[in-house]
Structure formats: structure tokens, C-alpha cells
Amino acid sequence: xxxxxxxxxxxxxxxxxxxxxxxxxxxxxxxxxxxxxxxxxxxxxxxxxxxxxxxxxxxxxxxxxxxxxxxxxxxxxxxxxxxxxxxxxxxxxxxxxxxxxxxxxxxxxxxxxxxxxxxxxxxxxxxxxxxxxxxxxxxxxxxxxxxxxxxxxxxxxxxxxxxxxxxxxxxxxxxxxxxxxxxxxxxxxxxxxxxxxxxxxxxxxxxxxxxxxxxxxxxxxxxxxxxxxxxxxxxxxxxxxxxxxxxxxxxxxxxxxxxxxxxxxxxxxxxxxxxxxxxxxxxxxxxxxxx
Amino acid sequence: xxxxxxxxxxxxxxxxxxxxxxxxxxxxxxxxxxxxxxxxxxxxxxxxxxxxxxxxxxxxxxxxxxxxxxxxxxxxxxxxxxxxxxxxxxxxxxxxxxxxxxxxxxxxxxxxxxxxxxxxxxxxxxxxxxxxxxxxxxxxxxxxxxxxxxxxxxxxxxxxxxxxxxxxxxxxxxxxxxxxxxxxxxxxxxxxxxxxxxxxxxxxxxxxxxxxxxxxxxxxxxxxxxxxxxxxxxxxxxxxxxxxxxxxxxxx
Numbered sequence: 001x002x003x004x005x006x007x008x009x010x011x012x013x014x015x016x017x018x019x020x021x022x023x024x025x026x027x028x029x030x031x032x033x034x035x036x037x038x039x040x041x042x043x044x045x046x047x048x049x050x051x052x053x054x055x056x057x058x059x060x061x062x063x064x065x066x067x068x069x070x071x072x073x074x075x076x077x078x079x080x081x082x083x084x085x086x087x088x089x090x091x092x093x094x095x096x097x098x099x100x101x102x103x104x105x106x107x108x109x110x111x112x113x114x115x116x117x118x119x120x121x122x123x124x125x126x127x128x129x130x131x132x133x134x135x136x137x138x139x140x141x142x143x144x145x146x147x148x149x150x151x152x153x154x155x156x157x158x159x160x161x162x163x164x165x166x167x168x169x170x171x172x173x174x175x176x177x178x179x180x181x182x183x184x185x186x187x188x189x190x191x192x193x194x195x196x197x198x199x200x201x202x203x204x205x206x207x208x209x210x211x212x213x214x215x216x217x218x219x220x221x222x223x224x225x226x227x228x229x230x231x232x233x234x235x236x237x238x239x240x241x242x243x244x245x246x247x248x249x250x251x252x253x254x255x256x257x258x259x260x261x262x263x264x265x266x267x268x269x270x271x272x273x274x275x276x277x278x279x280x281x282x283x284x285x286x287x288x289x290x291x
Numbered sequence: 292x293x294x295x296x297x298x299x300x301x302x303x304x305x306x307x308x309x310x311x312x313x314x315x316x317x318x319x320x321x322x323x324x325x326x327x328x329x330x331x332x333x334x335x336x337x338x339x340x341x342x343x344x345x346x347x348x349x350x351x352x353x354x355x356x357x358x359x360x361x362x363x364x365x366x367x368x369x370x371x372x373x374x375x376x377x378x379x380x381x382x383x384x385x386x387x388x389x390x391x392x393x394x395x396x397x398x399x400x401x402x403x404x405x406x407x408x409x410x411x412x413x414x415x416x417x418x419x420x421x422x423x424x425x426x427x428x429x430x431x432x433x434x435x436x437x438x439x440x441x442x443x444x445x446x447x448x449x450x451x452x453x454x455x456x457x458x459x460x461x462x463x464x465x466x467x468x469x470x471x472x473x474x475x476x477x478x479x480x481x482x483x484x485x486x487x488x489x490x491x492x493x494x495x496x497x498x499x500x501x502x503x504x505x506x507x508x509x510x511x512x513x514x515x516x517x518x519x520x521x522x523x524x525x526x527x528x529x530x531x532x533x534x535x536x537x538x539x540x541x542x543x
Contacts, residue, residue, distance in 0.1 A: 106349075174381060174383060177344065178385045178387065178449070179387075179398070180374065181374055181378070181379040181453075182399035182402070182456055183371050183375030183376075183403065184398075188402050188403075193387060197387065197388055197389050
């Protein structure tokens with residue numbers, strides 16, 4: 001009994017080996033996860049950086065046969081499309097998430113909404129493009145930035161809804177009770193206390209959805225359509241970076257291939273910058289010791 | 292000023308579980324009333340009926356009447372209105388984690404649409420002083436999160452938050468059970484001071500605590516109020532055998 005807590009030498013060696021093996025496996029997995037991302041970045045830099053110049057950011061595409069030109073209209077177009085998509089997808093997504101977590105949690109409607117959101121998340125993006133084509137483009141009889149934004153916005157909804165719901169459910173019940181016990185109406189408590197407490201996670205969900213649709217090409221093929229010229233009009237076809245990359249990459253010209261690489265590099269860079277910017281702005285006010 | 296509460300034939304259920312049976316109890320104004328009893332006897336359910344928090348649970352139900360002053364809180368006013376007049380402090384400190392100390396205390400007023408900065412500053416200072424927390428936090432009111440304080444400070448912050456909306460009654464559901472002895476002593480001192488301004492109902496597992504802070508004590512058992520009398524009488528000469536068994540530690 002006195003040696004109950006002592007282990008044999010063999011036992012200790014086995015433990016050391018097992019410990020190192022488990023740590024090694026974890027490190028290896030981490031490398032495997034990060035490696036493709038870094039590889040993509042390096043490859044994009046290698047292929048695309050040389051084609052980046054001032055013209056790329058300030059000019060619109062040159063006609064076939066002419067050298068030079070840029071993707072300024074596509075960058076602005078992507079910005080407009082994402083603005084339309086976000087102003088549609090984020091409010092609807094968050095509101096639906098609030099309904100699922102706070103008001104209709106156990107209702108039949110909530111189950112139906114959850115199921116729909118999960119299915120919607122799995123719908124191929126090309127199908128989303130075709131649906132919006134028949135819903136908006138056909139009735140209006142022309143391609144438009146608006147329809148592209150709507151397609152992307154609908155794609156954002158399920159991700160945002162489900163993450164908002166999960167994050168709200170993680171807010172401790174005690175926090176909700178504290179607000180109600182102060183004589184705060186339920187709706188006010190949900191918006192000002194529960195949602196605010198869950199906001200870091202909700203913002204992450206929005207950024208995830210945003211970054212995902214920022215690179216989508218398929219839903220824009222039949223909606224935003226693409227545009228070789230400047231257009232800020234929501235009612236007209238509009239250029240977008242993924243579309244421009246798609247068109248240039250499929251072309252037979254070497255210069256266009258190089259521009260496509262540069263476009264891909266800029267697209268990824270812009271996504272990283274905009275997500276970091278939102279992160280920075282929304283975490284700036286966080287207090288010492290806040291959890 | 293505090294207000295007296297008259298509870299008549301109060302019954303409460305969780306789905307089919309009859310948690311409170313015909314409770315009749317007068318709670319005097321500007322005194323501390325302690326509720327003791329073993330776990331699951333209905334003390335917490337009872338205080339949650341006094342500010343209508345019981346009904347926030349979807350499977351809960353309640354009947355009977357609770358009169359506060361001259362209003363029946365189940366007939367005459369909305370639950371939101373009741374909770375503005377009846378503050379509550381929970382067993383575990385529950386500050387709003389993303390808010391500063393100042394915002395925590397101001398939350399009750401702000402969320403009800405109150406915006407006047409000067410008055411908010413005054414109320415926050417007064418409430419924190421009343422909760423004996425002002426001197427410890429006055430330097431970083433807006434810099435630190437409520438969640439960054441120690442457990443005992445968090446509980447006093449929650450008391451300050453409840454006091455800031457100027458209630459007439461303060462319900463405390465085992466306010467010191469998650470705290471160390473020093474913080475517990477501070478909370479008890481606080482209850483002593485607050486009695487002059489508020490009617491206090493305190494649920495406690497600690498019988499010495501009931502004896503120290505409360506004028507009157509009620510003993511709950513299996514959802515019934517077994518005995519309600521002056522604290523002195525309950526602890527020295529209880530009228531019911533079950534009360535005596537409980538306070539002498541024979542069960543519970």
C-alpha cells in the first residue's frame with residue numbers, strides 16, 4: 001500500500017513516449033492545416049505580385065489586344081455587391097438567429113427555420129445564382145448589381161443565423177435573469193444585454209459569411225454578369241473581382257492570365273484587410289477583464 | 292422607503308410539481324426577513340414569486356395574491372413594473388460581463404430609457420456607496436469590466452445595480468453562499484444598513500446569518516411554510532417540532 005502512488009520505471013517511460021507522441025501528432029496536424037493556406041499565399045504572391053502596379057488599381061480592363069489595364073471597376077463592383085449582400089444578409093440573419101435562440105426556441109416554426117437554414121447552407125452556389133436569376137433577373141429583363149447582391153446576401157443568411165443562435169445560447173442564463181430582474185422588458189434585454197454579450201461571436205459569424213461570399217463566382221454569373229466598364233448603377237450589370245478572375249483565367253492570353261493572378265492576390269488581400277478592420281473596430285472598446 | 296408585503300394563499304408549480312403550497316405570510320416594511328429551510332423546500336421559488344421572476348420559466352405557474360403596499364402585483368401591474376419596484380440579488384454574482392462597472396450600475400436606468408448624464412453619475416455614485424463598493428472601484432469605473440472584480444466585489448456590484456433603480460423591496464437569494472467569510476461579513480453589514488431604506492427578504496442556508504441580520508424568520512419545508520415568527524423566537528423557542536429539529540441540525 002505504501003508504494004501505491006509510485007510507478008515503475010517502465011510505466012514512466014511509456015508515459016513519456018505517449019506524451020511526446022500525442023504532442024507530435026497535434027503539431028503535425030497544425031502544420032497540415034496551416035500549410036495549404038501559406039502555400040496559396042506564396043504562390044499568389046509569386047504569380048501575381050509582378051503584375052501589380054498603379055494601373056491595376058486605377059484603370060478598367062483594356063480591350064482584347066491592347067496591353068495593360070486594371071481591375072479598378074471590379075474592385076469597386078465587388079465592394080458594391082458585398083455592401084448590398086451585407087445590408088440584406090446581416091440584418092435578416094441576425095434577426096432570424098435571435099428568433100431561434102430567444103423567442104421561438106422550442107416552437108415548430110423554429111425547427112423548420114433551423115432545418116431550412118442548414119439545407120440552404122448546403123445548396124450549391126450555382127443553384128443560388130440560377131434561383132435569383134429567375135426571381136429577379138428574368139422579371140426585370142436585365143442583369144444587375146442588385147440581383148448579384150441579393151444572391152450573395154441570401155447565401156450569407158444561413159451561416160449568420162446559425163452562428164447568432166449558437167452564440168446567444170452560450171450567454172449564461174444568469175445574465176438574462178439579471179436584466180429581467182431589473183425591470184427591463186424582454187425585447188430590450190435581448191437586444192441590449194444578450195445580443196451585446198454575444199456580439200464577438202455574432203460578428204465572427206458575419207465575417208465568416210462575408211469572407212465566404214466575397215470570393216463567390218458562380219452566383220454572380222447569371223446575376224451581376226460582369227462589366228468591362230465603369231458602373232456604379234445597381235440596375236446595371238457590374239464587374240466583380242471573382243468574375244473578372246474567372247474570365248481572365250479562361251482566356252487564351254498570357255497577359256490576362258497574369259492579371260487574373262494579380263486579381264486573386266488582391267481579392268484575398270482585400271478580404272483579409274476588411275475582416276481585420278472589422279475585428280479591430282469592434283474590439284477597440286473592450287474593457288479590461290471583460291470575458 | 293420600503294413597503295410591506297402581504298402574501299395570501301400563494302401556490303406555485305413547475306409543470307406538475309407543486310412547489311409551494313398555500314403560503315400565507317406578512318413581510319413587514321423596513322425590516323429584514325430571513326427564509327430558511329433545507330434545499331428544495333421552496334424558499335427560492337417563493338422569493339421568485341415576489342418579483343414575478345417565477346413566471347419567466349415557461350413551465351412555471353402561480354396562483355394566489357401578493358399585495359405590496361396597496362397593489363396586487365399579480366393583478367394590478369405588469370411583471371416589468373413589479374421588477375422595477377422589487378430588486379433582486381442572486382446566489383451567484385451575475386454582472387453583465389461586457390459592461391464596465393459604471394455601465395453595470397447604470398444599466399437598469401439606461402435600459403429603461405433614462406439618459407441624463409449628471410443624474411446617472413449621481414445615482415451610480417450613491418448606489419456604489421450604499422453597496423460599500425465605491426472606495427474600491429471609484430478609480431476605474433469606466434475602465435474595468437464588472438467581470439474583472441473579485442467574487443465578493445461582483446456581488447456588491449450586483450447589489451448596487453439593484454439599488455440604482457430605487458426599488459422598495461430587495462430580494463436576496465442566498466447572496467453570500469458563493470463568497471468567502473470576509474465578503475460575507477461585508478454583505479451582512481450592508482443588509483443591516485440597507486434595512487432602514489428597503490424591505491429586505493433574504494434566503495439563506497446559513498442559520499447564523501439569519502439570526503444576525505433578520506428581525507423575522509420563516510422556516511420552509513417541502514413547499515410549506517412551517518413557522519414564521521420573530522427570529523429570536525424561532526431560534527430560541529420554536530413552536531414547531533420540525534423547526535426545532537432543523538435548527539438543531541437533526542436534518543437538512
